Every structure is written in structure tokens, then in C-alpha cells.
Amino acid sequence: MALYTRVVDQAFGVTVRFDADDSEIDKVGLDLVRSDGGDCGEVLQEDWGSANAEEFEETDDGYEVTLTDLDYGEAVARARLRARLVVDGTSQWCEWFPFLPWCGGGGQVENEGCSSDAFTIRPAKLSLSATTNPAEEDLTEEDLTRSDWSNYTPKTCNNEVCQAAGDNFNLGIEALPTGQGFDAEILLQPSDHPQAPAWMALGTLSLPTSLSFERDANKVTTDQAAYTEAGLVAVDAHDDGAFAAVDRDKGHCVTGAADNTVNADGLVGCRTALPEPEPLGRFIPDHFAVVDTDDIDPDYITNRSALSCDGEERDEFTYLGETLAADVTLEARNVAEAATENYRGEYAPLSALDWSVVAPEAEDGHLDDRLELVRDTSGWEQGQASFTPEVTVARADEPDGPFTADVAFVATDADGVALREATLDVDRDGDEDNDHRLAGETILRYGRLAIERLTAATFSEVDLPLRAEYWDGDRFVENELDDCTPVELRYRSLARGGDPEAAEWEGQPALGDLALREPLPPRLEEGEVVVPFEAPEERGEVAVCADLENHAYLHRGANEDLPDVCQGSPRGSVWYGISSGNENVLYTREVFD
Template identity: 30%
Template sequence: MNFRFGRVGLRFAALLMLFAFAPGARAATYAHVPATFGWIDPSAHTPVVWTGAPGGPAAECTGGSAALDDDISQELPLGFTFNYGGTNYTSVRVMSNGRLQFNNRFCGYGTQTVSPRTYPYPYANANVVRTMRVYGADLDPSAGGAVSWASIGSAPDRRFVVTWTAVPEWNAAGSFFDLQAILNENGQFVYQFGASNNPSGGKAQIGWELSTADYDTIAFTAIGTLAGTAILFYPAAGGEPAGGFNAFETSTGAGSIAGVIRTKVSARSFDLALVALNAAESAVATGFTGSVKVELLDSSNNSGALDAAGCRASWVPLPGFTPLTASFAAADAGRKNVTLTAANAWREVRVRMTTPATGTPTATGCSNDAFALRPASLGVAASDADAQSAGTARMLANTGAPGGVVHKAGRPFTLTATAYDDASAITTNWQGSPSATLTAFLLPSSCLNGGPGCVLATGAFAGSGGTVVSNTATYGEAGAFTLRLTDADWAAVDAADSSADEREIRSAPVAVGRFVPDHFRLAAGSTLTPACAAGGFSYMGEPFGVSLTLLAENAAGEITMNYHEGAGAFSAAQLAGLSWVAENADDGVSLAARLVPPATPSWANGSLMLPAAAQISLGRRTAPDTPDGPFDSLRIGIGAADPDATVKIAGMDMNAATSGDCVGAGTCDAAAIGAATRVRFGRLRMINAHGSELRSLPVPVRAEFWNGTGFATNTLDGCTAIGTVTPNPAPSTCTLNPARSGEGTPLVAGTGTLTLAAPNARGCTDLLMTTPSWLLGRRDATDQGGDGNLHDDAAAARATFGIFRDVLILRREVFR
């Protein structure tokens, strides 16, 4: 200002002011709290036009003024109705020395003393009633800077902003002040302090005055210390206004303004602490009272911008949740616990709080932490369409054996998971991808030898409405187990603040089964070894070698180790046995009934292996009791005698009851063991012999086989040995018993010789040779064993000495 008081006048004025405007009782209609600094850019705002400025409107100041320096504006439209001290206003005047004035044109000069710098009209003062003082220094717009105003925003959040930008103080070179006063449509007002330089060292008032009995001033150290700060003034009768809100766990420490919210369960009540924040959102607004609407928002969509309240427009209220009204009383000191219950399931939820609970909000806040609302539990069912296809026709809950529903190991089946809330209603919004845990093995009681298939692969889940289905689940082992499904991802938003027990959605363990091998496989190296390996044949009824290993495998070709006979596993009756078949030259005539197979060994960890000494034989025909064969292209095979009638041998290539290509026809029921072999009906024969009693006598021995029309020497036989001979068995009448040689000697090309020493006496000897059962022949019509088999006679012959003589003793021709 232009300082116009003389020394006497100045002293008088000072005395008058001290006398007339001494502070009285302060009703304090408004209280104040620190607020968040948020400078509003005034570059596009309207410059204030001073009423005393040259070329401007007529001066309207009362109480003394200086154009542009100690000056006042005309009434400026607020753009809304502002209630100040109980009176509604739609306009306000701006006074250059840092004041806003309602229905008051008083200006006055701005400096009281120059050194030290002091200022006139301190509150309380009757000249400046109904005013607001952002900083009451002797600001001089005529010396520089700018003062502007604007009405911004939209109902119900409109604001009237007045800004002093780099305005200097009168007669203080190098000084400048950035100040801002904001009137809010809700009846609150804010002072903001930008940068300043105050070389005069003066300390002007900050405050407001409605009347000399109702005013307040702000204590501060120096104007420079206020840079970057703001003060919110609010009607004290309504309690401290909330600058925002937050919500967190009730266990969060007292005085906290932020915290976490852990995972919650659908349809299960939970408690949260609501906290009102001060205007700066830096502490609890302990004086806040009023109603607060509490909403739950689906905050999974973050496409919207984050607003000043910590909310996004893309966060929408949870469908079906009814907002709660929380009433803060003075005794709550700005923090109140509420109990909430929400239905359905949501991956990310936030709490939105607004006050008042109805009507136009004056403060809003969203919880700083998002939390998940998860289903209480999962229901799970395993099913299939058939033993090797996914579907829902059959439930897979069989824990016994044999019988019941079975599914092939490694083949797809169906898992269905449904999510339920705490009231057992389906949470239709859940759509998760649960993982599986095998909680126990039922049959067998453990995973044997670390079977590679003892893992359940759930496959990919898809679905909606609270139910998801996987049609690609697989289990690679045999048996039954209990299964638990867990969705550990639904509440991933709470990974940092909630335990696994809090976050995870789990099913109760359910029994699933029973799984059987996908197939059996005859291992490579399974062979038939002829009894007479050199000749490549065996006789009917003669045991010959067989070696085989049958493997129980899943669909991926892995051995199902749990397919095992033993304690804690399966019994023999619960596992597959072997069925044996035989056929010659693919003639469609089954010889299975004549096979005498080895005993079936036990399954051991998915493998059935015959012992090294195992033998098999093809018996002679018994009805009719006549020779048949030869079977020079005999195939022997095995089928699986599965008690569940489900599992077959892979690569089957035989059907002994049919001729032709059973593979192409799809009628094979057995897998051939090794290559074809020869099996012949055989007999051992000695030929009667006679000769001189003075010489040794050879007795021919032959191994013969039925060639289809008669017996012929089996030239392939180099294995059968001449048996031990019993002389003159009853009821023989022969008495000679000459020495014998050749017993035990193998035949050569099916023939051999038993030699009798010269007895030197005439007579006979009957010979009965020990003969293997598979070389017994028929010499009579007597059934030796009473079994209907007439081919039960050992090889026998008679040797005579000196009885059948030739009358010609010697013939001699003489030539002369």
C-alpha cells in the first residue's frame, strides 16, 4: 500500500484498532485440519478486475483504499451456493490483501508499521466480519504478479478458486507470494500455500472471521514454512470432515491409516475396521462423526484411472450385495468395526466408503488393499463314458475288486468341480483351474516301487456358472485312491497377506477308482523251445520249454507297478490270469483243450514272468484215441483272463478257433508266443530179431511219428535215447537173458540198435524197453491204465536164437 498515516495518525489508528477490535469470545463455527496439497493451475483462470483500477469499474472499497494495491473486486459469481456461517451466498468479493469477503466492501490499507513489518485489522475486527484471510499481508498486485479466479468442477463438487500468483508485498523488493483460496460446494474451504519469498519478515494472519465473537486464526512459524501445504476448514458442528476412508483387518494397530484385508469366504460373515482419514489423508480423522455407506466393489478391472479417492470408475458394485450404513459416533474416534457378508465368488474385491450414507457424497475412499472372496469348498466327481473315454455316464467311485466300474490307466476321464459358498449354494461366478492331490492310496495301500503313473493329471478345466469340467484327466496307475482338488490361484491377489489355508479352495477327499491297466503286452523274447532242440520238434505229451513275460501297462506304455499280488495290494483272484490257445497252420481248429500249460506265476509290480524252467506240452488226442498230426506249424499263444473282462493283450495276432487274418478282421483273442514249432504224435518201436545162438544179435530200434496216413521213421529225432530193457517180463515164457549193449544210446536220424550177446543156447528172450509216455504206442487192445487210452504200450520185441535154422549149412562152388 501507499503508507499515508503520519506518526500521530498511525499511533491513533493503532490504539483505535487495539481498542475497537480486541478479541472476544470465539464461537469457532469452523475447525481446521491439515489437507493434501493440490495446487490448481490458474493459467486459464480469469484475472480479477479491481474496482479502483484506471479504466475499470468505479471504486467500491470502504474504509480507505489504494487502486490495485489495497483494492477490491466486484461481486464475483461462485457458480453455486456456498454456505458461510449459516448464510447462503452465490457471490464473493476478492480483496487484494489476501482476503475473500462476503457482503463486505471494506478494504483499508495493508501495512501498519514498516519496521518491524506489521499489519492492521487483525482478527477479531468489526471491519472484516464475514471474511476469509488466506494470508493477510500488504500484497500489491500493482507491483507485479497476478490475481485470478474461476469456478470449476460440476455439481455437487464445484469449487471457486482464487489464486495470488507471484504477487509481491508492498515496498518489499524481491518478495513474492503464491496463495490459493478454494471454496467447496459442500461448505468447506481450503487455503493452499505455494512458494514465497518474504524479505520484510512480516507475519500476517491466516484465518477467518464471521463476527468479532466467531473467528479463528492459524498458528505458524513463518510463511515460508507453509510452502506445499494446505489447510481444510470445515463446520465444527458437523465433526471433523473426512478427507477419505480406508478399510482393513480389525487386528490392524490403533492409529493405522492403511492395512491389509485377507481372503474372505463367500456367505460367511467377516469383520473389517473402517477408518476415516483427515483432509490430508495422513492420519485418522478422530473427530469425524456421521453416516458412511459401505459397498463392496468388483475391482478386477483396472482400466479406469485411479482417482483422488483411490477408486477407479471401472470398479463396479458387487451384484447382490446390499450396501451397509455405518454410523460413526464421537466415541468411535474415527474408527469403527463393521460386519459384512457377501455371496458368490470374486477374484478382487475392494471396499468403497462414502459419507454421508445418502445424498451427495462429501468424501469417498476405497480400501488400499484388494482381497478375494472365495468359495467355501469344492465338490468333485470323477466319471467316464466307458473304460477308455471321458464322459458322465458312469461314476468312478469303485474301491473294490474285482467287478464294478473300472477305467483304463492313462486314458482320459472326466473331473467335475463345483464351488459352493458357506451356505452350500453354488458360487456361480467361480471359474477356476484346480489342481489335484492324492491324499491316500486305497487299493493298493501305497504307490508301489515309485510307480511313474501314481500321479493324477487333471487336464484343462473349463466351464461357467460355478462348475468347471476337465475331459482330459488321466491317472497312469492301477487301483483306487482318494483325491482332493485345490484352487490355489483364485485368491492370488492375497498371496502376500493371507495364508494358504485362508486363500485355497479345497474339496473334501473323495474316493476315485478303480483303474486297471490299459493293456497287457507280451514282452520281446518270449519263446517256445522244442524238447528236441536239434531236431526242432517235440512229441505230443512231451514237455517243452516256454518263456514269456507279460507286462501290465498304461496307455503311454509305462508299466503299472501297482498291478501287484501281495499284502496291501491285490489278491490273485483280483488280477488277470492266462488263457492258453494252440492252432496248427492257421487251420481254425483249436487245440487249446490239449495243452498242459505251466502254473501261472504271481504278478509282481506289473510283470508276470514264467520261471526259467517253465514247460508246456500238447497232449495226444483222447477222443478218438487215434493218432493225429503232424503239427509242423503249431502256434501257441496266450490271452488275458481278466476278472474285469476289460483288459486285453496289445498286439494280439491269434484266434485259434478261426482261420485267416484275425488282425484285419478284428477277431484276435490271443498273442502268439515266439515262432511256430513242430509237435508230432510219436512212438518208440523195437523190431523182432532172430539169429544164431553162436553170434550176437542186433535188435533195431526206431522212433516213429504219425505222418497223417501212417507211421514213419522220425528222422529229426536225435534226442531220444534207447531205454533200459527189462528181459522176459511176465507172462513171458522165454528164458534166455543174454547181455545187452546200446541202452542209453541216442538215436541217430530216428534209429538205433540194441545188441544182444550170443547166448550159446537156443531159445528166446522177450524185451520190454522203458519208454517215455509221449512215445508209448499200441501193441494190443488192452487199456493199461483204465483211462480209455489204448496207446499205452511201451516198446517191446522178441529175439530168438537158433530156432529158425536154414537147412543149407554150406554151399561151395569149385571151379577147375
């Protein structure tokens, strides 16, 4: 007869058929044996089931009896049934022949034999447990599973259990109701978590070796399980199918299924498995890393970022009060330095970096009390985010500096995920321990503009210097590093005897036919530009100021004599006098009305 896979502690029935005279057989006994080879094998339970003669039913070929409520409390990969037909001394034979050796005694086995078909008794299900595996002995293990995942939203790791992606955690598989006799290898694979958002990708669940049950073990464990991704995951587990191979290969169980309910064909599933994938979480990145850090001297800042000059012409400094831009791309990574792409949305609590401007010349070693930030970020996608703040160190009330500064940052999210300590290279606090990551080096200068005041003969060409200056600690000196400050001037032309209040500030000089010999360059070069005036044919003054409306970092203070766009600018000028006989002669005593 065909025997099918059965489940530990799950009762079933077996029909025994035999060809004999019921007057000879008084009892049918059924033993459960383990058959590891061709022989009937080791008896696991004698008289597993039995029936007396009055329970026999006659058939066309003999007799049969169905033995019910058969169950066994351990797993057996290859079980067989041994049937015994017993004459026990109570039959009519003993009334006629009481001298027979089995009469009045223990009975005699008339016939016995093992079933030709072997079958499997497997555990009903698996159960999974997972806990953190803290490296420090004084920390306790915490459960990565929970009884209720409904309405889950991520909290900080102070309020829920977190596990670093790629780091080892404890994982155990238990066979229920027992694993005794269950010598099987367990296969595990990640599955979608019921509360995970649709975009959350599956990572890889890794184990150092396979998890395999031994016959006398109820549970197998490892302390080196690891999951590569951030976020949530469910773990599916089942045996590899080899335990029930004796039935699987004959179609005596449902391949690939773990159902314990007998189907219409009398079959259960071949597998022992978790009833459903076990949800685990929350997993977080192990650390952050700066992307593209192969440069020996990484530079992720742009000096004077509001100005249009770029490339090799980009200045190596920034004025105090002027904006520089940083552009740092971080990647959330697991222990093995692979990106955790699920670090995004509400599962990515890092939205901004903490910035510092470290300057040894500053009183506190840094200028953070003067730091002004306009933060911006691309948001997290594929485990990466770009942080592009505008950084400004405010001017002091009085000139100070210059400062050689390290623009540095710290990246730590609400879960405690941070840059690896070995990658920190700036000591902000001055305690000889690096606590920040360098974004770039710069020079910060307190700046201003200077425009000359000249006098010249009426028919003279004049070059009026305009230059950028910075405070060198003692005085203002020319800033030869400035190649980016734009040049946009205003002119007020006043002929001799003219009304100053009626004169307008304009974009071009208008003293007679006075004009510029050539267009002004768009910006300073090595800190200076020259205004090239042609020679006018009349006497008077041309006043000059610079449009500093968007360049407050070069202001010198208010001046009521200047237009609004020139506030903060110096007032330069050229006075043209009377020349006679020699155009290079200036009569300094000449009076202008």
C-alpha cells in the first residue's frame, strides 16, 4: 500500500489488509520503525496501533482493519510500518487444542512484515527568532521581531530596536512541535515586509554556513547572520526538501508546499517551513561615507560662489560676509562598504549636516558664532544625497583677520549613524581628537574697495585706479587674489559752474565729450582695474562710485552723497583744470564755481 507524508503529532489512519482465516488471527498489531536502508529497521514504537478480531471487516480477498489515531512525537525521514498478525490464545483453536504453546500465554505471531513503501513524518512548522548581537558585553540582546507590526512607522533607535546593515545578529530556527529526528538543512531568503513601502528593495541575507538540524536538536542558531540593506525585511525559511525526499520523489507529498492540511488526494506539503515570512527590523546603515574621496586633497567648496567666474579664474579666498558654497555627496553604507539604497524617505532621518569653520587665528579656534547657513539638499535616492549649503562667515564690526580656515562638517542622523571615526580629519575643539570631516580649505578676508581721487589737465587722458583691499592684521593692503569681483561703475559729471544737486549719477561719464578709451573689464584682475578716461575739452569733475548693491562684503559705510546702489562704495573722482601751452600743465589755483 502507498504511504504518504505525515506531520508530527498529527493523527492519521492506516488500513491493514490480510488474507487469512479470522478464526486463526486474533489481533493485528502495527509497529512504527525507522528504515535507513533496505531492512525494516529500528523499532520506534511497538504496538503503535492494534485491532482485535471483532474489528476485522471481511473483503473479497480476505480481511481488513483500519487503525486510527496514529501519531508520533518525533520526525522521521524514512519510516515504515511493520504489521503483525497475532494469535493471542483466546481463539477457538485454544479451546480445541489447549496444549498449543501460545494458548493461555502471550500469543504467537502468525505473520509479520514491513511495508514496502517508506514515508516521512515531518515537523509541523518552523519558528524564527532574531536578536541583536552587541559587541560590548554590558549590552543586552534585543529582539528584532515584534508581535504587532500594524501601523508601523520608523522611530529613532532610542525608541525601537535597530540593527546595522551588514553587521552580525543572532538568528535561530526552531522546529515545532519538536525537532527531534529532524536532520534537515534550512534555506532562508529575504521577503517583502508587510509594512515596507513599495519602493523598498530587498537586500541579501547572509550566513557563514548552512543551518542544519541534527536528529537530537530542536533548534539551530547562528550569531553571524547579516542583512545587507536598510529598512525592513521579512525572512522566509523552509527545509531544502531532502528530508521528505522518499515521498517527494514518488509524488506522495506536494512538492514546494508546506501545508499541513490533507488535500483531496490525501497529501500534505513536502516542506517544513515558517507559516509565513517572519518580519524583522529596523535595519539602519552602518555609517556614512563621502563619495569620490580618492583625491589626496579633497575640495568640496566653491569660493565666492555667488559670482560667475569659474575654472582656473575662481578665487582662492572668500571675503568675510560673502557666500561660499559647499557640495558634499554622502552615501549610506553597510559594514561591507556597499550602499544601502533603502536609506530614503522616512527611513533616512539625515536631512542636513552640521558645519563648522575652523580657523586657528580665531579666538576660539573657530568662527562658528559668526556662521550663517542656507541649507539645501537633494534628498536621499539610491542611498546617496548631496548637501549644498551656502556658507557665510559674517563680518565683524571692526576689521579682523585674515583667517586660514577649514570648512568642515559632521554627519550624524537621529539613529546615531555617522561618518566613520577614521575618516574625520579636522579637530574643531582643539582637544587633539579629530571630530569633523574636511570639505575644503579657504582664506577669509575682511575686504573693501578703494578708488583714487585725481586731478588732471583738461586735455589729459587719465587712468583712474580702482582696487580691492583687505585687512592684513595691521592695515588695508591690495588684494591681489581678487579676480572675481565684478566692475560696474556709476559716474556723476559736473562742469565748471554746474549745480551739484542737479547732476545725475549715470552709467557713462558726461563731461563734455568725455568718454572711456576702451570698455571696462567685467571684473577685477589681480585686485585692480583702471578706468581709462579720454581727455575732455572742458573743465569740471567726474565723480565715480562702484555698484555694491549685491556686494555688502566690500562696504565701507554709508555716504549720503552717493546713490543707493553705491552705498558702501568709496567716492573717487577726477578733477580737470585749465591747461595752456602744455596740456600736461595743471593750474592748481584755478577756482571752480
